[in-house]
Amino acid sequence: MKAIMTPAELVAELAGPRPPLLLDVRWQLTPPGGRKGTEAPGRTAYEAGHVPGAVFVDLEAELAGPPGASGRHPLPDLEVFGAAMRRAGVREERPVVVYDGGAGHPPSPSAGWAAARAWWLLRWAGHPSVRVLDGGLSAWIAADGPVSTEVPEPEKGDFTPHPGGVPLLDAEGAAELARRGVLLDARAGDRYRGEVEPIDRVAGHIPGALSAPTTENVAGDGRFLPAAHLADRFAALGVTDAAEVGVYCGSGISGAHEVLALAVAGVPAALYVGSWSEWSADPSRPVAIGSQPG
Structure with a gap:
């Protein structure tokens, strides 16, 4: 399976018999010492508009552990990660597509990084079908993809992490x-x-x-x-x-x-x-x- 997909390919799959689950992983680089405030900056952007049906995932809290001796973004606790993925509706047999904000205006040097982290982490944890929307939300909007402010309530997933899927x-x-x-x-x-x-x-x-x-x-x-x-x-x-x-x-x-x-x-x-x-x-x-x- 390809690692990335285009907006046109995503449109076709969403209309097909086995639509993928969408995860919005927008994220902003934060200065040393952590976030300013209590809410993930990406969530604010997500609530302002996202690909319809997408569920927000917080990179700092759910795709990484607390900073420390193992680095600034170490692997998350598997229980925390697994619970976050099930909350988002991730299931073993359902394909997953992840995206972030993309290049934006002006272009960001970190475009695509957060989506790639989610892609890698899910693959490492054993999910069999994960892809990244190439170009992120910017590419989706440029291709006239619709944007929604409705926050979905996904059915709870069944995904359980099994580390070792990738080296x-x-x-x-x-x-x-x-x-x-x-x-x-x-x-x-x-x-x-x-x-x-x-x-x-x-x-x-x-x-x-x-x-x-x-x-x-x-x-x-x-x-x-x-x-x-x-x-x-x-x-x-x-x-x-x-x-x-x-x-x-x-x-x-x-x-x-x-x-x-x-x-x-x-x-x-x-x-x-x-x-x-x-x-x-x-x-x-x-x-x-x-x-x-x-």
């Missing part, structure tokens, strides 16, 4: 993969090089990792570049059929977007969820600086 890396695994395979750093190039670090304890990258900003996987409208283009990009970084591939970012959000881009290109990849926020928190772990992997 997951910890810090040690990421370090080993950087030596024996291809470890991609999905952050902006200046963070990889150690020129700036706006959030985490120290600047730089995991030794052996290659810089591959996930923003270079999409066009200006936030939609993924063609699969062949992505395949060429990753091949230039050493991603071959024989290579074992892993991805990390700042806190496991944009890294999921890069894993999704790799999936579009036909390449399976593991995600280091703790990412740089976990790696850099331990002073004993090595840090590389500059444009070279070493």
Whole structure:
């Protein structure tokens, strides 16, 4: 099954005999220290208008655990995650389509990240059919898709997480993969090089990792570049059929977007969820600086 779908494909499936469940995962980057206020900013946007029938999911509270030693967006508690998915109506046998705000106006560098996190997490937890609406709500509206302010009350789902559906890396695994395979750093190039670090304890990258900003996987409208283009990009970084591939970012959000881009290109990849926020928190772990992997 494809990892992404177009608005036209979603329209056809919603009108078909087996319509997918829609999850709205709009999210806004928050400064260190957490949210301002008590309500998820994405919920406010969701209530102002969403794809009809979509159910809101809160990335910070339901798709990630509390920040700490394991990073800024660690894996959520499985009980919390499972309950959230059942509340949203997720069922084992029903396809799921996730989306976020998309590029918006002006375009956001984080377009697609939240939807990719939901896609990756559901796949890791064992759901067999999850896709991302390419371009998010912006693409849906650009294609004249309808928008609703009605908040649905979905029938309770039956989904129970069974971890291990896709590969997951910890810090040690990421370090080993950087030596024996291809470890991609999905952050902006200046963070990889150690020129700036706006959030985490120290600047730089995991030794052996290659810089591959996930923003270079999409066009200006936030939609993924063609699969062949992505395949060429990753091949230039050493991603071959024989290579074992892993991805990390700042806190496991944009890294999921890069894993999704790799999936579009036909390449399976593991995600280091703790990412740089976990790696850099331990002073004993090595840090590389500059444009070279070493």
